[in-house]
Amino acid sequence: xxxxxxxxxxxxxxxxxxxxxxxxxxxxxxxxxxxxxxxxxxxxxxxxxxxxxxxxxxxxxxxxxxxxxxxxxxxxxxxxxxxxxxxxxxxxxxxxxxxxxxxxxxxxxxxxxxxxxxxxxxxxxxxxxxxxxxxxxxxxxxxxxxxxxxxxxxxxxxxxxxxxxxxxxxxxxxxxxxxxxxxxxxxxxxxxxxxxxxxxxxxxxxxxxxxxxxxxxxxxxxxxxxxxxxxxxxxxxxxxxxxxxxxxxxxxxxxxxxxxxxxxxxxxxxxxxxxxxxxxxxxxxxxxxxxxxxxxxxxxxxxxxxxxxxxxxxxxxxxxxxxxxxxxxxxxxxxxxx
Amino acid sequence: xxxxxxxxxxxxxxxxxxxxxxxxxxxxxxxxxxxxxxxxxxxxxxxxxxxxxxxxxxxxxxxxxxxxxxxxxxxxxxxxxxxxxxxxxxxxxxxxxxxxxxxxxxxxxxxxxxxxxxxxxxxxxxxxxxxxxxxxxxxxxxxxxxxxxxxxxxxxxxxxxxxxxxxxxxxxxxxxxxxxxxxxxxxxxxxxxxxxxxxxxxxxxxxxxxxxxxxxxxxxxxxxxxxxxxxxxxxxxxxxxxxxxxxxxxxxxxxxxxxxxxxxxxxxxxxxxxxxxxxxxxxxxxxxxxxxxxxxxxxxxxxxxxxxxxxxxxxxxxxxxxxxxxxxxxxxxxxxxx
Numbered sequence: 001x002x003x004x005x006x007x008x009x010x011x012x013x014x015x016x017x018x019x020x021x022x023x024x025x026x027x028x029x030x031x032x033x034x035x036x037x038x039x040x041x042x043x044x045x046x047x048x049x050x051x052x053x054x055x056x057x058x059x060x061x062x063x064x065x066x067x068x069x070x071x072x073x074x075x076x077x078x079x080x081x082x083x084x085x086x087x088x089x090x091x092x093x094x095x096x097x098x099x100x101x102x103x104x105x106x107x108x109x110x111x112x113x114x115x116x117x118x119x120x121x122x123x124x125x126x127x128x129x130x131x132x133x134x135x136x137x138x139x140x141x142x143x144x145x146x147x148x149x150x151x152x153x154x155x156x157x158x159x160x161x162x163x164x165x166x167x168x169x170x171x172x173x174x175x176x177x178x179x180x181x182x183x184x185x186x187x188x189x190x191x192x193x194x195x196x197x198x199x200x201x202x203x204x205x206x207x208x209x210x211x212x213x214x215x216x217x218x219x220x221x222x223x224x225x226x227x228x229x230x231x232x233x234x235x236x237x238x239x240x241x242x243x244x245x246x247x248x249x250x251x252x253x254x255x256x257x258x259x260x261x262x263x264x265x266x267x268x269x270x271x272x273x274x275x276x277x278x279x280x281x282x283x284x285x286x287x288x289x290x291x292x293x294x295x296x297x298x299x300x301x302x303x304x305x306x307x308x309x310x311x312x313x314x315x316x317x318x319x320x321x322x323x324x325x326x327x328x329x330x331x332x333x334x335x336x337x338x
Numbered sequence: 339x340x341x342x343x344x345x346x347x348x349x350x351x352x353x354x355x356x357x358x359x360x361x362x363x364x365x366x367x368x369x370x371x372x373x374x375x376x377x378x379x380x381x382x383x384x385x386x387x388x389x390x391x392x393x394x395x396x397x398x399x400x401x402x403x404x405x406x407x408x409x410x411x412x413x414x415x416x417x418x419x420x421x422x423x424x425x426x427x428x429x430x431x432x433x434x435x436x437x438x439x440x441x442x443x444x445x446x447x448x449x450x451x452x453x454x455x456x457x458x459x460x461x462x463x464x465x466x467x468x469x470x471x472x473x474x475x476x477x478x479x480x481x482x483x484x485x486x487x488x489x490x491x492x493x494x495x496x497x498x499x500x501x502x503x504x505x506x507x508x509x510x511x512x513x514x515x516x517x518x519x520x521x522x523x524x525x526x527x528x529x530x531x532x533x534x535x536x537x538x539x540x541x542x543x544x545x546x547x548x549x550x551x552x553x554x555x556x557x558x559x560x561x562x563x564x565x566x567x568x569x570x571x572x573x574x575x576x577x578x579x580x581x582x583x584x585x586x587x588x589x590x591x592x593x594x595x596x597x598x599x600x601x602x603x604x605x606x607x608x609x610x611x612x613x614x615x616x617x618x619x620x621x622x623x624x625x626x627x628x629x630x631x632x633x634x635x636x637x638x639x640x641x642x643x644x645x646x647x648x649x650x651x652x653x654x655x656x657x658x659x660x661x662x663x664x665x666x667x668x669x670x671x672x673x674x675x676x
Contacts, residue, residue, distance in 0.1 A: 226564070226663060227663060227667065227670075229670060233670065238666060238669055239666035239669075242662045242665070242666075243659075243663065317655055318662075320655070320659075321656060321660070322659070324580045324581055325663075328577035328580075331575050331576055332565075332567060
């Protein structure tokens with residue numbers, strides 16, 4: 001059995017914990033924060049396109065703090081499915097240290113955005129860091145309920161931060177393969193019984209996949225948040241031409257300068273602009289977080305690609321101002337929390 | 339007695355109507371829209387720093403539509419104190435026509451923004467157009483109640499749209515002088531009894547005064563609206579340096595290119611940045627309109643100076659994006675109204 005610690009049991013994390021245990025290859029210790037007591041006593045209720053209706057499900061172990069994670073047995077994987085906010089990452093790293101056994105443990109980051117791996121790879125240079133990108137329509141509807149409507153499509157790839165000593169590429173790739181196989185075992189019923197299209201893929205180049213996802217997140221997600229409008233409202237407004245399209249092309253230009261021109265093509269831009277109907281009521285994650293008074297994943301979604309833009313000399317006049325505005329929004333959200 | 343028709347009895351217009359009648363030189367016909375019935379039956383209640391407490395006050399005549407304005411006697415002044423929105427101006431002009439007697443009537447526009455006079459001067463080239471800029475802290479608190487807390491400081495000047503035939507400068511200046519004298523007569527008690535600092539000034543160059551006011555309105559007013567934050571919140575946020583200051587300097591650069599460099603100086607910019615405490619809860623007009631679901635005065639406050647910027651080749655990277663964002667907000671507000 002693989003020993004797994006999973007941090008952040010929201011919409012993505014709870015389904016991941018469920019899948020890993022369903023594989024019968026993993027035992028999951030889930031770190032819950034606000035919902036620890038209610039989940040310990042009653043478990044999760046899950047309504048899932050992949051797994052059907054599940055009532056009162058609990059992972060192998062639930063704990064209230066990362067610092068209370070048992071270390072009786074070393075962990076094979078520490079899976080992080082929290083939001084990616086710089087302050088949160090900085091606070092997490094010291095508590096991860098006692099749970100890491102070099103030669104045994106790998107980190108698995110299943111998070112949005114760009115350059116999320118760097119802080120972890122710097123803090124723990126001696127272990128594999130696996131980088132995961134989840135496309136899943138899944139959200140919490142109460143502290144112990146998850147509604148999962150679009151199939152779980154997960155890409156996992158190694159973030160090669162050493163190419164030789166002390167961590168050979170083969171070790172990093174092997175860790176990714178082990179995780180992907182376990183996850184896929186947990187999706188077996190979803191594929192054969194629910195036929196939902198769920199799958200976990202070993203990604204050759206996860207950074208390319210991140211750039212592709214950024215085309216959407218850097219434009220739709222940020223602009224819907226600044227305007228406080230749904231995707232459909234922005235698409236049917238004059239902002240489609242004046243803001244959304246230029247913003248998406250700015251991301252494409254930065255991605256191209258970063259070496260991912262074959263991924264962030266004009267065809268993909270056109271597809272992303274035409275894929276969504278302009279009646280869509282969808283409110284992207286930043287807008288949802290803003291409306292709940294929670295911090296935005298601003299640095300990994302917009303700050304990181306704009307730092308690449310500056311380094312490569314790419315101009316991003318629309319995104320520059322969207323970023324400055326959202327930094328003020330973020331400041332306001334953090335001030336209200338404290 | 340001067341025969342005056344006043345359109346738009348909100349915070350500014352109601353006080354103007356009161357002042358003009360108090361002068362005992364004017365008889366005011368006020369065009370009320372939504373509040374016609376309640377004001378006809380009960381009059382206005384005014385709490386004023388300039389005029390004290392007034393209960394149940396009515397202008398000489400109130401009417402529900404501009405098209406119902408009596409034309410038994412020609413009008414000396416038609417005073418427009420509505421919001422300045424292009425669609426509203428376009429709708430107003432045909433109804434003004436029957437009320438205008440060339441050689442007798444002048445238009446008086448008491449409105450925010452830049453280039454508000456052009457549409458009226460084009461439609462009525464044969465009459466004086468007086469351009470007025472009001473600095474008054476006055477707002478409606480119910481359909482028939484006005485709360486007026488900062489003294490009435492009004493600048494009026496001719497908008498010289500002919501320099502000779504058929505409308506000599508002297509005629510235009512004379513019309514302005516007549517209006518200013520009547521208005522000041524109505525402020526006499528405010529100055530001698532309340533000692534409030536109220537005054538109406540004949541402005542030599544009203545366009546310069548508009549540029550100075552735009553330094554504030556083009557920056558604070560627009561940025562507070564996009565961010566949905568008070569003046570104090572923006573001032574204490576990182577947006578003070580990244581958005582507010584650059585935006586104000588962009589307006590100053592455009593104003594300078596337009597020939598008003600002696601008005602929009604760095605000293606004035608510094609004064610406007612330091613004049614307001616960063617605890618101020620003040621919500622500028624665009625934010626108030628946005629929160630009420632009403633259209634914004636976007637074109638006269640931001641569209642007009644940015645058209646000057648384009649004509650003069652001045653770069654305005656911050657304001658360009660603020661403008662595009664607010665155009666989408668305006669589109670959304672208008673769509674919700676219809």
